[in-house]
Amino acid sequence: MTRILAIESSCDETAAAILEGETRVLSSVVASQMVHGKYGGVVPELASREHLRAIVPVVREALETAGLKFTDLDAVAATSGPGLAGSLLVGLTYAKAISFATGIPLIAVNHIEGHIHAVILEAAAAGKPVEFPALALIVSGGHTHLFEAREPGSYRLLGRTRDDAAGEAFDKVAKLLGFGYPGGPVIDLLAPRGNALAIRFTPANMKGNKLDFSFSGLKTAVLRWVEARDMEAEIAARKALLRGNPKPSLEEWLAVTPPATLDLVASFQHTVIGELLRHAARAAESLEGARSLIISGGVACNSGLRAAATQHAVGVPVYFPTRALSTDNAVMIAAAAYPLFRAGKFASLEIAAEPNLALA
Numbered sequence: 490m491t492r493i494l495a496i497e498s499s500c501d502e503t504a505a506a507i508l509e510g511e512t513r514v515l516s517s518v519v520a521s522q523m524v525h526g527k528y529g530g531v532v533p534e535l536a537s538r539e540h541l542r543a544i545v546p547v548v549r550e551a552l553e554t555a556g557l558k559f560t561d562l563d564a565v566a567a568t569s570g571p572g573l574a575g576s577l578l579v580g581l582t583y584a585k586a587i588s589f590a591t592g593i594p595l596i597a598v599n600h601i602e603g604h605i606h607a608v609i610l611e612a613a614a615a616g617k618p619v620e621f622p623a624l625a626l627i628v629s630g631g632h633t634h635l636f637e638a639r640e641p642g643s644y645r646l647l648g649r650t651r652d653d654a655a656g657e658a659f660d661k662v663a664k665l666l667g668f669g670y671p672g673g674p675v676i677d678l679l680a681p682r683g684n685a686l687a688i689r690f691t692p693a694n695m696k697g698n699k700l701d702f703s704f705s706g707l708k709t710a711v712l713r714w715v716e717a718r719d720m721e722a723e724i725a726a727r728k729a730l731l732r733g734n735p736k737p738s739l740e741e742w743l744a745v746t747p748p749a750t751l752d753l754v755a756s757f758q759h760t761v762i763g764e765l766l767r768h769a770a771r772a773a774e775s776l777e778g779a780r781s782l783i784i785s786g787g788v789a790c791n792s793g794l795r796a797a798a799t800q801h802a803v804g805v806p807v808y809f810p811t812r813a814l815s816t817d818n819a820v821m822i823a824a825a826a827y828p829l830f831r832a833g834k835f836a837s838l839e840i841a842a843e844p845n846l847a848l849a
Contacts, residue, residue: 499572570846648700
């Protein structure tokens with residue numbers, strides 16, 4: 490049975506996993522970096538340093554959990570892009586070293602394709618495989634892409650964000666309101682406590698490709714809303730709360746967040762989700778034969794998006810990964826590497842990290 494060790498280090502998660510065959514996960518280890526919160530976002534140089542500290546113990550733990558040694562592996566895979574250059578370099582270089590030292594083949598994996606295969610793996614393991622051709626909506630802090638997937642490994646880019654990614658917009662709005670970083674989970678926590686229809690935000694009217702996304706204007710609209718109101722005291726109160734407690738409870742957040750701000754948060758999230766699903770539905774209508782929709786990436790953890798996708802008339806069945814495989818992890822990299830291993834598509838030890846690597 491094929492055993493693939495996979496390494497993911499494209500941003501601020503150092504992860505390793507071992508996959509046996511097509512769907513059996515023997516181990517999955519993720520080390521999340523905690524140094525970025527006070528900066529309001531990922532600092533690339535710090536991320537690289539944290540990967541250097543974590544990569545060896547994370548891979549060692551993945552092997553120990555699986556009860557394996559390097560000599561028991563059939564291949565090693567790593568994310569080669571897209572992502573932060575320094576972060577990618579750490580994981581890819583370590584995978585090269587393993588390949589060189591053991592003689593097992595190296596497999597280079599596209600991070601975005603990994604998110605797609607997270608869904609494919611779990612659906613197959615559950616006995617409900619994704620039906621192709623499919624649409625794939627990848628939504629995270631760094632990516633908002635919509636693809637047509639005729640089959641696994643065959644992709645055509647339909648639309649992408651022209652500015653901020655959806656997850657980036659969540660984080661920037663959260664930072665503006667004093668909710669800290671990462672802000673997406675806090676917005677998701679508080680949004681159900683507000684009126685999502687209280688504030689009407691106008692979606693971007695895109696010229697050219699109607700399947701492209703834009704969230705910069707929405708972020709600016711939130712900024713203008715805040716500037717028009719006296720919110721300095723409540724924002725300062727939330728920042729003070731975070732200084733004393735990095736992970737406030739819902740009750741603590743509600744104590745420093747008045748109803749009007751809850752309405753703002755709810756309306757913002759409602760607008761983002763509406764844009765994502767509107768584009769997916771438009772693509773499903775225009776593409777003949779689309780049989781399912783994959784939604785993956787960190788924003789796929791959002792409970793509002795998950796609920797809306799089951800109620801929205803997208804027109805095709807919707808597949809999400811579990812929350813553990815929505816955010817960056819190495820299981821998805823191993824899953825994407827498996828068909829490449831079967832096809833003998835191995836990478837040279839000369840392969841370079843590609844921060845802007847495209848999928849289609």
